[in-house]
Amino acid sequence: MINVRRCGVTKMNEAREEEIRERALKALDKKADYGPDIDLSSFVRSPERLEVKGLDDLPSGVREQAVMVGVRPDMKERAGTYFQLDHSVLFSGVSKYFDGGVEFISTIEAKKRYDWFSKYLWRAVQVDTDKYTAFAALEWDHGYFLRVAAGKKVTVPLQSCLYIYRDKLDQNVHNVILMEPSSEAQIISGCVVHPNVSRALHVGITEIYLMKGAKLTFTMIHNWAEGIDVRPRTGIILEDGATFISNYINLKPVGSVQTYPAAYCNGENSTAVFNSLIYGDKGSVIDVGGKIILEGKGSKGEVKSRVIATTNAKVYSRGLLVGKREKTRGHLECRGLLLSDQAFIHAIPELRGETSGTELSHEAAVGKIAEEAIYYLMARGFSEEEAVSMIVRGFLDTRIFGLPEPLQREVDHAIDIVLSSSL
Amino acid sequence: MLALEVRDLVVEVDGRRVLDGLNLEVPKGELHVLFGPNGSGKTSLILTILGLPQYKVLRGQIILNGEDITFLPINERVKRGIGVLFQNPPQIKGVRLGDVLKKLAKDETPMEIARKVNFPAFYLDRELNCGFSGGEIRRCELTQLMAQKPSFLLLDEPDSGVDVENLELVGSIINELAKGRSGILITHLGYILRYVEAQRAHVILNGKIACSGRPIEILDHILREGYWWCDKCKEMRGD
Numbered sequence: 094m095i096n097v098r099r100c101g102v103t104k105m106n107e108a109r110e111e112e113i114r115e116r117a118l119k120a121l122d123k124k125a126d127y128g129p130d131i132d133l134s135s136f137v138r139s140p141e142r143l144e145v146k147g148l149d150d151l152p153s154g155v156r157e158q159a160v161m162v163g164v165r166p167d168m169k170e171r172a173g174t175y176f177q178l179d180h181s182v183l184f185s186g187v188s189k190y191f192d193g194g195v196e197f198i199s200t201i202e203a204k205k206r207y208d209w210f211s212k213y214l215w216r217a218v219q220v221d222t223d224k225y226t227a228f229a230a231l232e233w234d235h236g237y238f239l240r241v242a243a244g245k246k247v248t249v250p251l252q253s254c255l256y257i258y259r260d261k262l263d264q265n266v267h268n269v270i271l272m273e274p275s276s277e278a279q280i281i282s283g284c285v286v287h288p289n290v291s292r293a294l295h296v297g298i299t300e301i302y303l304m305k306g307a308k309l310t311f312t313m314i315h316n317w318a319e320g321i322d323v324r325p326r327t328g329i330i331l332e333d334g335a336t337f338i339s340n341y342i343n344l345k346p347v348g349s350v351q352t353y354p355a356a357y358c359n360g361e362n363s364t365a366v367f368n369s370l371i372y373g374d375k376g377s378v379i380d381v382g383g384k385i386i387l388e389g390k391g392s393k394g395e396v397k398s399r400v401i402a403t404t405n406a407k408v409y410s411r412g413l414l415v416g417k418r419e420k421t422r423g424h425l426e427c428r429g430l431l432l433s434d435q436a437f438i439h440a441i442p443e444l445r446g447e448t449s450g451t452e453l454s455h456e457a458a459v460g461k462i463a464e465e466a467i468y469y470l471m472a473r474g475f476s477e478e479e480a481v482s483m484i485v486r487g488f489l490d491t492r493i494f495g496l497p498e499p500l501q502r503e504v505d506h507a508i509d510i511v512l513s514s515s516l
Numbered sequence: 517m518l519a520l521e522v523r524d525l526v527v528e529v530d531g532r533r534v535l536d537g538l539n540l541e542v543p544k545g546e547l548h549v550l551f552g553p554n555g556s557g558k559t560s561l562i563l564t565i566l567g568l569p570q571y572k573v574l575r576g577q578i579i580l581n582g583e584d585i586t587f588l589p590i591n592e593r594v595k596r597g598i599g600v601l602f603q604n605p606p607q608i609k610g611v612r613l614g615d616v617l618k619k620l621a622k623d624e625t626p627m628e629i630a631r632k633v634n635f636p637a638f639y640l641d642r643e644l645n646c647g648f649s650g651g652e653i654r655r656c657e658l659t660q661l662m663a664q665k666p667s668f669l670l671l672d673e674p675d676s677g678v679d680v681e682n683l684e685l686v687g688s689i690i691n692e693l694a695k696g697r698s699g700i701l702i703t704h705l706g707y708i709l710r711y712v713e714a715q716r717a718h719v720i721l722n723g724k725i726a727c728s729g730r731p732i733e734i735l736d737h738i739l740r741e742g743y744w745w746c747d748k749c750k751e752m753r754g755d
């Protein structure tokens with residue numbers, strides 16, 4: 094009986110996999126709606142494998158860089174860790190305390206382990222969205238599968254680090270998060286690149302499923318570098334009463350980042366929040382935002398961004414709220430601070446109401462630092478540079494994230510380090 | 517010995533003359549009161565002494581402790597002892613009072629300073645001047661001055677918006693700040709003078725000092741007869 098069923102599932106999986114493959118192949122040349130177009134063939138797909146035994150054995154400098162994106166290689170005060178370097182999983186595991194209630198493994202491993210796993214692939218993100226999703230489907234380099242069991246509250250953060258070590262690498266990760274009913278977790282996800290890397294492409298597919306009453310806080314710190322192109326593709330599906338909070342921090346120069354994650358608030362009274370802090374510098378093209386589709390009755394959405402652009406950075410800050418059902422509410426807030434006349438910030442807040450029972454609003458403001466604020470701080474004895482850096486640091490205020498205190502301190506510390514090197 | 521000497525100061529803002537040949541001397545260790553109707557140039561004088569660039573000095577000099585500071589940048593003047601309580605401080609989002617106090621304070625914790633103005637601990641987490649009431653803004657300014665400990669105070673209406681309960685508190689903090697130091701205190705209605713000791717008062721009219729005298733006497737005249745009396749007094753002196 095069980096065998097027959099398994100066989101049926103496998104057949105279904107095979108058919109779906111074939112379909113996904115075909116759709117991917119057709120989309121391989123499909124340009125993305127936003128962001129500079131990238132030539133996928135110009136990257137290395139088969140890096141030599143680095144012999145690293147574990148996190149104690151990381152190449153020099155990698156540990157320090159991991160810490161800067163909130164990842165602790167010592168795994169202290171972390172419920173679980175996933176560490177991927179290039180195309181290899183260096184470590185994945187859960188601390189003993191949360192064993193059984195939390196699973197944190199490679200998605201390729203998860204697919205081998207569970208028949209049902211495939212149904213969570215390419216459902217919150219469409220495989221033929223663009224060439225990057227297509228590419229990631231055809232060339233899949235792990236990524237993590239996080240599952241938190243029903244009712245389990247994971248009180249300490251989980252952490253993941255996606256690291257690019259080899260020059261000219263293409264890294265396509267595919268992450269899946271499954272939050273079972275009434276589970277709670279926070280994950281801090283850091284992306285870093287080795288200083289010797291001059292060019293690389295990171296494609297990150299992340300599909301997040303929040304079942305009834307589940308809550309996930311997803312904090313991502315990007316520390317890329319000039320010459321690195323980044324194309325995250327994220328979809329979140331929320332059931333009744335679920336809450337998703339995304340905190341995105343990008344403070345280091347980058348070639349280009351383009352991402353427009355979408356949260357589908359299908360469940361009644363579900364909530365999605367996208368917060369972002371962005372410091373665009375040195376020719377970076379940063380095109381980020383958040384879409385929230387308020388489909389469930391009483392669902393709520395919020396998109397909040399703080400953007401700084403300096404030198405010759407180009408920053409697009411997008412937001413889209415779609416109110417489809419009654420008693421839905423959403424607010425978009427974008428604040429931009431321009432520190433250079435060669436840079437720009439383009440705020441594109443969009444609202445789409447499809448029923449009279451939805452309440453959507455937005456506010457957006459882009460400007461330079463108010464001179465009087467600088468003079469005020471100078472009147473307290475600070476130099477002009479100190480005043481500017483205090484205002485900039487204040488503008489990138491992590492308190493909008495509502496993180497738990499210890500994590501907030503770590504994130505603040507990471508921001509302080511990055512900002513002190515760029516200001 | 518003079519702490520501050522302002523000589524024949526002529527200042528324009530946005531092409532508009534706000535100070536018009538103003539002379540003022542504040543000896544070391546004295547606190548002087550500045551009265552004057554709305555728009556007479558009181559705030560302009562303070563912000564010019566501080567060195568805000570939009571206040572363009574066309575003529576005259578500002579001398580602090582014998583040094584000409586007329587064209588020094590703001591923070592250089594502050595290094596030499598200037599400290600301002602602003603009448604209309606800007607809101608600075610994300611910059612929190614506690615963080616500023618921590619950077620400024622030498623021998624006290626932000627908490628200890630906040631306690632002195634009856635601010636609860638969580639006020640240290642508040643963003644500078646954001647959502648503060650009028651009286652709270654004065655007290656927030658005072659906490660920063662307490663941390664700064666300036667040798668020359670420029671206090672622009674520290675009593676405005678302060679309720680009766682807090683007026684005495686504000687007065688006693690100013691007394692403490694001014695002890696052994698010098699400064700200028702602007703007050704519109706003179707309430708604060710019930711609690712603050714000042715040695716001398718001046719009335720500013722149309723960008724210059726119209727008359728000077730003992731603080732209580734001048735306040736008394738103004739309250740009884742208004743600034744009209746100062747104009748008359750000027751005429752009597754034949755200016």
Ligand SMILES: Nc1ncnc2c1ncn2[C@@H]1O[C@H](COP(=O)(O)OP(=O)(O)O)[C@@H](O)[C@H]1O
Pocket residue numbers: 529530532534552553554555556557558559560561570
């Ligand atoms: N930044 C400014 N731009 C234009 N006019 C100003 C500015 N600052 C002050 N003024 C004008 O200068 C005059 C003096 O103002 P102020 O010094 O603030 O007066 P007071 O403090 O005595 O009430 C007023 O008429 C005021 O409107």
Ligand SMILES: [Mg+2]
Pocket residue numbers: 558559560603672
């Ligand atoms: Mg004034």
